[in-house]
Amino acid sequence: MKSLRTLLTIALSLTATVALAVGPSPAPMKQKEVLSVGFVKVGHLAPMLMLEEELKKLNIEVKRAEFVRYADARTALLSGSVDVSAVGPGDLAIVAAQGSKNLIGLTGVGSSNKFLVVRKGVKIDEWGDINGKKIAIAPGSAVWFQWAMTLIEKNIPYTSFSPVNVQGGGTAFVQAMKRGDIDAMVLWEPFESQAVAEGDAYFATKLDYSQSRSVGAELGMLAASGEAMATKKELVRRFLWAYLKVEEQLAKNNDQFADAYAKYTGLPLNVTKESAKIIKLGGVLNKEQVGRLAEAAFKQGIVQKDVTKEAAELYDDSMAKEIKK
Template structure:
């Protein structure tokens, strides 16, 4: 498969989608889907902003923005969304709770894009200094999972610190008021608190210690069974948009159309987008289908990550039980049909 796609190539993809939608039946053009997304800095925001998904699929898409994966999962469980982006921790929680969904795409390997930042002047210069401090984190998120794992590695427990359940916007406000000593969060909130804070540890280091995290796109199984073609077309747009970013990564700047769209949809500053996006790793289609992520069934990286995360969540009493087989919640078949 050819992997090279230019900015104009994506536009051509959109035009082909428009023509296909025009030539399709009225019933096809009238199909609707509700999709959730979050404020992570990723190329998907460009495709949303430019309506590339709608143009390529002919579907009418209702977009819902969520502040946290936990809220996105609640929406999925209630049937309020057909597909949504969420972190691996809330996805693991959803799978463990038996929500009828499947992971169809790994949006990004989080790596250094999530970090535990402590306030300058808070007296925290090493992990042991966290004892007795107040830390903000969105509960049941990837950062919550890594916060708990970090405390475990540091020889601390939840009783040694005060963890406060806060969404990204609330973390920024609490930071500015001086109500919290630190926070484990992602951009754009991460970039804001970094301005007068110090990074104590990032998710990349914690992943290297054996507990990887990622952001993924999940879909209701009832939806994918009835709209398999849409899912593949949707992922094709994602793959092309990611490739556009990767092919321009070395010279990626704030005035690139992707950066402009990311800033627009997340509420961040375009000037912060290049550095923030460089902290993520966006898997290619081949990566998606490899044993590192969606491939290799029970031995695949995504399945193992969901298993490990679920075991940790059970230990922390965040879920009530484990599933016998987490591979049923990972489906690479749609990505396998992508033709670039």
């Protein structure tokens, strides 16, 4: 009986592996085509580093557009100035609330635990320890939403701590930490691991804010403009295949992921090696989670109307499922 159970476990494991494997390469386009791709330089999007090489084999030239924030990429997709890009999972609620359908979510990109990053010398071991602490946040960001909804679900008043609004990218947070201006920060990789690797901070591992029912652990989402899905669908399909192929490759080799991460973001390898241990490549997003995100965004006043159904309808991972056989 034990042997039978073991064989069954192995068989199920192999079946799951096959089910998640990226299928064979699609045929190259018959003539050279151009696809405008938005790049946001964060670690969980490291597969973007090798994307152009893969697409070149498919007779697709990439026109690059770099963004610092998901919000900027969302605006570019809505205006049609880029065809595909990564944005935040919560952006579908914002788009739906604006009455637009010109942004289609394709698949998530990765997940990780999200631990509060605390300055060395400051004691934050339990949730109650945040009382009165100066905690840096990026208002409206995906990680801020994770943090805020976790506090709500844990019945912790948002007024427990003193929020410090930090403008700009993650470097500004790291610098504030170095100066001692803040006690802790709600941030994203690779800047979390950078502060820890440089000896200025530590992870408060009992304060994980990635597991709220409302937001979940998803770090980002690949999306296409509605126009691109209508007029360049085969290019979008090949973009998604190339991304998922590279993602699958990096997910199997942590050293290779850390190396790609370093080259993509320009950060030292000693930082990206630590960060790569935290991030699990491969999306965990689904329609139900998109709906819960939209519902929470409405209840918290982030969007002004309930677009739970409309936001979920903007997420279509059928193409990704076709690619992953």
